[in-house]
Amino acid sequence: MDTLIFAKMLFALYAVVILLGGFMAVLARDLVRAMVGLVLTMFGVAGLYLVMNAPFIALMQLLIYIGAVVVLIFFAIMLTRAPAGAEERQSRSARQTVLALLGGIAPAVMLALICIKVPQVSIGSPAEVGIQQLGRGLMQDYILAFELISVVLLVAMAGAVVLAWERRKAR
Incomplete structure (x- = not known):
């Protein structure tokens, strides 16, 4: 089988996985199921990185985002979850569903039209960057961004613990 055809088939497969995960995340009524959809979407993105011959970025996608x-997010959901039986089932009306679908489809259609009508200038093949060179660049030039991301994650986890602690004290 031609490698270009195989790459296109893999791209289509991962695109379907991303779309299914996205729809599952958006349409799920339970937060845990929505998170499973998010995980499925992130696995699809990692697969797309593999198709683009970027295994290091695919591994980072798996380790950082999924891992x-x-x-x-899972711990935050579990720590801040309401007690069993306290959930209220909210039903969506048909009008809300149609408006939500239109709100999601409209930007996609606009972007697709722009991409079709405005051709992009090709820049050729990007330069190969080794993992050591990439690591040096990330740990020297962008070290502040990595540190800030870790602080944001720490604050989010601490916030989830505080919220859970306050709810338990209020009972």
Whole structure:
């Protein structure tokens, strides 16, 4: 099989996985199921990085987003969850569903039209960057961004613990 056809088939597969995960995350009524949709979407994005021959970025997608961010979100959901039986089921009207779909589809259609009508200038193949060179660049030039991300994650987790602690004290 031609590698270009195989790459297009893999792209289509991962695009479907991303769309299914996205719809699952948006349409799920339970937060845990929505998070599973988010995980599925992130796995699809990691697969797209593999198709683009960027295994290091795919691994970072798996480790950072699925391994850290999703686990943090999961803990936040579990710590701040309301007691069993306290949930109120809210039903969506047909009008709300249609408006939500239109609100999601409208930007996608606008972006697609722009991409079709305005051709992009091709820049050729990007330069190969080794993992050591990439690591040096990230740990020297962008170290502040990595430190700020870790602080944001720490504050989010601490906030979830404080919220859970306050709810338990209020009972």
